Amino acid sequence: MSALPNGYELAPVMALPSGFATGAGAAPLDLITNRTTPEKRCAKTFGMAGILGTWGVLVNVPCGQWSCVSCGAKKARRYAGVARGGCALATERIRLVTVTMPREDPRESWRLLGPRFGRFAERMAYRLGRRLTYFGTVELQRRGNPHLHLLTRDSGYVAKAALAAACTGSGFGFVDIRQIAAGAGVQYVTKYLHKSAGQEMPKGVRRIRRSRDWFTEPPTVKSTWGEGWQWQSIEGLDHDAVEAEMRAQGVLAVFRYDQRVDVVAND
Ligand SMILES: [Zn+2]
Secondary structure, eight states: OOOSOTTOEEOOOOOOOTTOOBOTTOOGGGOEEOOSOGGGSOTTOEEEEEEETTEEEEEEEOOOOTTSHHHHHHHHHHHHHHHHHHHHTOSSOEEEEEEOOOSSOHHHHHHHHHHHHHHHHHHHHHHHTSOOOEEEEEEEOTTSOEEEEEEEOSOOOOOHHHHHHHHHHHTOOOEEEEEEOHHHHHHHHHHHHHHHTTOOOOTTOOOEEEOTTSOOOOOOOOBOOOTTOEEEEOTTSOHHHHHHHHHHTTOOEEEEEEOOOOOOSOO
């Protein structure tokens, strides 16, 4: 019986070397080898080979970028979970806010997206008497401009006129707000998350906007590596060949380790 998805095969069970320190909750089960769906792998995976005495490890580090089809899809799934988790905490009706840009050069829209949003959040906090609780995603429009789709919860009554004033006062264009059922809202926003996966957006754009109180994700397991490991880049090399070479050099056992922890930075 295995809790692992199909296509995963465990490395031979062996005691871990002392230098192989793992984070809290990490188990030898994290040492997974022979993933059988290479086509779904991140094309920009960065590989490292580490040797500690008789032990060796091949580590695959996916690029973790939104613009990567594989990693982008993974990130979209992760943030869909964040959107869902926050909606599940709602005690009032959830509202969906669509914020557009004024008619202008798309480059201006992208450049001003962050500052405008900061001003918008300030103005809303002032009007509501408390900070807005929100989760939002950026949509790349066909004409090249961004749109913002925000879910808000438990922020009290937001008058359309007040919202419109906060938007135009922050430099945004047209705004729309509607009450929605939780499920529908998550579907609406996650649609744009999935659309975002694999899409190129201007460098440095934060595709996710969320208030700190929206939802707290459970901590992810991270591995740390002890002293004494020798690391070498194996980018672009065939891992079977690298493993064979490591064994030829006297390494008795080689684990393959897919670092399946999503990159948390650069929302
Ligand atoms: Zn990738």
